Amino acid sequence: MTTPLLKVRGLKIGATVYPPGEKPHDIEIVHGVDFDVEPGKVLGLIGESGAGKSTIGLASMAYGRGGVKLTAGSVEVNGRDVLQAPLRDIRKLRGAEVTYVSQSAAASFNPAKQIMEQVIEAAVGQGKFSKSEAQKRAVELFTKLGLPNPDTIGNRYPHQVSGGQLQRCMTALALCPEPDLVVFDEPTTALDVTTQIDVLKAIKDAIRDTGVAALYITHDLAVVAQVSDHIMVLRYGEKVEYGTTDQIINAPQEAYTKALVSVRSITHEEKQPTEPVLRVENITARYKGTNFNVLHDVSVDISPGQTLAVVGESGSGKSTLARVITGLLPPSAGKITFAGRTLTPDQPSRSMEDLRELQMIYQMADTAMNPRQTVGTIIGRPLEFYFGLKGAEKQKRIQELLDEIELGQGFQDRYPAELSGGQKQRVCIARALAAKPTLIICDEVTSALDPLVADGILKLLLNLQKIEDVAYLFITHDLATVKAISDSIAVMYQGKVQRYGTKSEVLTPPYDDYTDLLLSSVPEMKLGWLEDVIANRKMESAGN
Amino acid sequence: MLKNIPLSAAIGLLITGTYFLAAIFASWIAPYGMAETVGDVWEPSSAQFWLGTDQIGRDLLTRMIYGGQTTIFIATAATILSFTTGSVLGFLAAVSGGWIDQVMSRLVDLFMSIPSLILALVILSSIEATVVTLIVIMGLLDSTRVYRLARAVAVDISVMDYVEAARLRGEKLGWIIFREILPNALSPLVAEMGLRFIFMVLFISTLSFLGIGVQPPLADWGGIVKENKEGINFGIGAALYPAVAIATLAISVNLIADWILNRTTSLKGGRG
Numbered sequence: 001m002t003t004p005l006l007k008v009r010g011l012k013i014g015a016t017v018y019p020p021g022e023k024p025h026d027i028e029i030v031h032g033v034d035f036d037v038e039p040g041k042v043l044g045l046i047g048e049s050g051a052g053k054s055t056i057g058l059a060s061m062a063y064g065r066g067g068v069k070l071t072a073g074s075v076e077v078n079g080r081d082v083l084q085a086p087l088r089d090i091r092k093l094r095g096a097e098v099t100y101v102s103q104s105a106a107a108s109f110n111p112a113k114q115i116m117e118q119v120i121e122a123a124v125g126q127g128k129f130s131k132s133e134a135q136k137r138a139v140e141l142f143t144k145l146g147l148p149n150p151d152t153i154g155n156r157y158p159h160q161v162s163g164g165q166l167q168r169c170m171t172a173l174a175l176c177p178e179p180d181l182v183v184f185d186e187p188t189t190a191l192d193v194t195t196q197i198d199v200l201k202a203i204k205d206a207i208r209d210t211g212v213a214a215l216y217i218t219h220d221l222a223v224v225a226q227v228s229d230h231i232m233v234l235r236y237g238e239k240v241e242y243g244t245t246d247q248i249i250n251a252p253q254e255a256y257t258k259a260l261v262s263v264r265s266i267t268h269e270e271k272q273p274t275e276p277v278l279r280v281e282n283i284t285a286r287y288k289g290t291n292f293n294v295l296h297d298v299s300v301d302i303s304p305g306q307t308l309a310v311v312g313e314s315g316s317g318k319s320t321l322a323r324v325i326t327g328l329l330p331p332s333a334g335k336i337t338f339a340g341r342t343l344t345p346d347q348p349s350r351s352m353e354d355l356r357e358l359q360m361i362y363q364m365a366d367t368a369m370n371p372r373q374t375v376g377t378i379i380g381r382p383l384e385f386y387f388g389l390k391g392a393e394k395q396k397r398i399q400e401l402l403d404e405i406e407l408g409q410g411f412q413d414r415y416p417a418e419l420s421g422g423q424k425q426r427v428c429i430a431r432a433l434a435a436k437p438t439l440i441i442c443d444e445v446t447s448a449l450d451p452l453v454a455d456g457i458l459k460l461l462l463n464l465q466k467i468e469d470v471a472y473l474f475i476t477h478d479l480a481t482v483k484a485i486s487d488s489i490a491v492m493y494q495g496k497v498q499r500y501g502t503k504s505e506v507l508t509p510p511y512d513d514y515t516d517l518l519l520s521s522v523p524e525m526k527l528g529w530l531e532d533v534i535a536n537r538k539m540e541s542a543g544n
Numbered sequence: 545m546l547k548n549i550p551l552s553a554a555i556g557l558l559i560t561g562t563y564f565l566a567a568i569f570a571s572w573i574a575p576y577g578m579a580e581t582v583g584d585v586w587e588p589s590s591a592q593f594w595l596g597t598d599q600i601g602r603d604l605l606t607r608m609i610y611g612g613q614t615t616i617f618i619a620t621a622a623t624i625l626s627f628t629t630g631s632v633l634g635f636l637a638a639v640s641g642g643w644i645d646q647v648m649s650r651l652v653d654l655f656m657s658i659p660s661l662i663l664a665l666v667i668l669s670s671i672e673a674t675v676v677t678l679i680v681i682m683g684l685l686d687s688t689r690v691y692r693l694a695r696a697v698a699v700d701i702s703v704m705d706y707v708e709a710a711r712l713r714g715e716k717l718g719w720i721i722f723r724e725i726l727p728n729a730l731s732p733l734v735a736e737m738g739l740r741f742i743f744m745v746l747f748i749s750t751l752s753f754l755g756i757g758v759q760p761p762l763a764d765w766g767g768i769v770k771e772n773k774e775g776i777n778f779g780i781g782a783a784l785y786p787a788v789a790i791a792t793l794a795i796s797v798n799l800i801a802d803w804i805l806n807r808t809t810s811l812k813g814g815r816g
Contacts, residue, residue: 326712328708328711328712347711347712350714352714355712355713355714356714359712360709360712362705362709364705367704367705367706368705368706368709369706370706370723370724370727370728371728372727372728373723373727381713382713385713385714385715431709435713
């Protein structure tokens with residue numbers, strides 16, 4: 001057995017919290033974690049938000065973000081305990097022996113400097129290479145990471161390359177000083193699935209070729225399974241399970257790991273289309289002041305009590321379609337029929353009945369609820385507004401709705417800030433249901449949630465569909481979600497409907513090239529999946 | 545709610561509270577009548593006249609207490625006027641958008657391009673300066689500043705999803721402004737209110753010092769400075785008392801505004 005490059009023992013991390021109206025006090029967010037990373041190996045850290053995975057990742061550089069303090073334990077890099085080391089030594093470590101790749105490359109690059117200057121900064125600043133050597137090495141890395149025009153891409157500014165390319169530039173930045181360890185903090189989470197796969201492949205190859213060790217932090221088990229040798233599952237700042245990737249994926253021991261592996265196990269019986277409740281015909285739309293059509297000739301139908309999933313990458317026009325249907329963006333051509341009535345193109349002129357029957361649930365439940373209103377007010381307002389309910393009658397209905405979304409007593413008086421992410425989204429669902437709608441537009445409602453929580457929300461939505469007989473227009477980029485809940489599917493690409501039909505029609509080969517790319521890009525919890533997919537692709541992803 | 549007050553805010557509350565109480569109960573606590581000549585010209589402070597007397601022998605402490613009443617009353621009333629007009633119009637512009645916003649905002653820009661002191665001088669030279677006209681002129685001139693802040697804050701809030709959700713529900717303008725936007729815009733506005741109140745105190749004091757604000761025999765702090773400014777030549781500090789009062793009131797109100805801003809911007813819906 002080789003000596004570990006990174007050896008973490010009994011690591012405890014604390015932070016000071018400042019609850020309003022109380023005295024500031026310390027809490028512990030990581031409760032004593034042990035792990036090793038051997039040279040050239042990749043350890044995947046996986047867990048939900050709040051599990052402490054990013055905090056642990058940064059601790060390996062002896063850094064605590066914000067008010068976070070590393071309170072106990074040891075972090076040894078190449079045999080030296082960096083927690084005890086003076087700041088001067090830690091500075092020599094960061095950017096030379098250990099480097100970091102953050103989630104959002106777009107927010108991490110300085111927009112006013114050329115990429116090359118930033119990529120070589122650490123390597124030159126730490127005295128590892130001269131400027132020309134570092135530049136040569138950067139170009140080699142650009143080539144290795146599959147970036148187009150590796151010789152000249154360094155002269156561009158961050159806004160001149162795509163998101164996926166920028167994330168690879170950041171990987172080059174991290175690898176440039178020839179570090180022993182790279183910490184990848186959710187490097188592909190912000191990318192589209194089809195782009196994610198290219199970046200993932202590039203990172204994996206670069207790790208293999210340079211022989212660097214890595215900590216790979218993510219919440220997506222299927223992603224981490226592709227790149228790591230070992231996986232550590234974290235929850236509430238504690239280790240749940242640790243093992244080889246093969247063992248975690250194929251033979252998980254702990255109940256929590258099993259739940260993570262088997263997530264998205266929802267089965268939904270596909271229903272046959274009937275007379276549509278919403279009919280979108282030949283819609284073309286553009287934003288004010290532009291001469292570029294975001295939607296071209298889009299036509300879809302939704303049957304009552306059924307789910308139409310609209311899938312596509314960012315920029316495919318799927319959210320714009322929702323804005324056109326709700327009347328926030330009047331289309332330049334086309335017609336929308338809802339429950340047999342023609343909808344007026346702009347929202348203010350619609351009848352109260354049309355407004356009530358067409359409700360919307362947003363991606364970010366945080367911003368979709370007024371932070372200064374209680375849950376009771378938020379859910380009660382549509383009852384009062386559409387049905388004139390007051391007093392005890394309204395209270396009774398609010399409680400019924402809270403029961404329907406599986407939140408019990410005592411939630412009425414809470415404020416949104418006192419709810420968890422999943423609970424917030426449930427309250428938004430209740431607000432939509434309060435109007436007794438015929439159709440709810442769900443705009444990426446689960447994409448900001450942890451997998452297990454998202455699963456609960458999808459089950460709730462399906463259940464409510466059975467009880468209330470409501471139709472959903474479900475906008476998402478996540479094909480696993482689509483498979484789980486839809487009756488029919490529309491695949492959108494660059495503002496056009498690329499493929500449309502019932503779920504079984506759309507998901508049965510032969511596929512068109514784009515649908516094939518999209519379907520094959522969804523990470524599967526299978527070892528070696530990444531290589532298979534790359535080998536069998538018919539078309540390049542847009543972000544490449 | 546009065547637990548855990550930081551020291552700075554406690555000092556601010558104490559000083560501001562004293563000034564306001566003195567203003568409210570002026571006729572009970574003032575030792576002499578407001579315009580009553582009780583002693584010699586510019587007497588030094590003594591057991592009889594705590595702060596001495598002014599340029600025609602009135603008790604300076606009495607003048608200060610009544611002056612504080614006038615100054616604080618006018619400043620408060622003008623601030624309230626400027627806030628109601630400024631924030632309602634600002635919210636309206638932000639929520640309506642389009643040409644309504646354009647017309648209102650450009651009009652406000654026009655008014656702001658004229659220095660407000662000069663504009664006030666011009667207006668006051670053509671109409672009589674009474675307490676009411678002073679409040680209206682100061683309040684309306686200052687509401688342009690409040691309008692800009694209220695509009696900027698509301699523009700940010702009005703693109704939030706919960707405002708869009710309210711629009712989609714079919715809510716009227718009144719609900720969107722007063723129930724969705726106002727509660728969320730309150731903390732920057734309250735902090736600004738503290739600042740604007742101080743500007744009002746300075747504004748009215750400036751006008752009175754220039755002789756076109758509060759008219760004698762009514763006392764106000766700016767006026768007392770003006771009346772006693774000649775004394776400085778003879779080493780008499782009567783003009784400094786109102787100056788100190790203006791400065792301490794300004795600082796203490798700011799300390800409170802800072803504290804409110806910290807409290808209301810905390811999480812948990814700001815109720816903590």
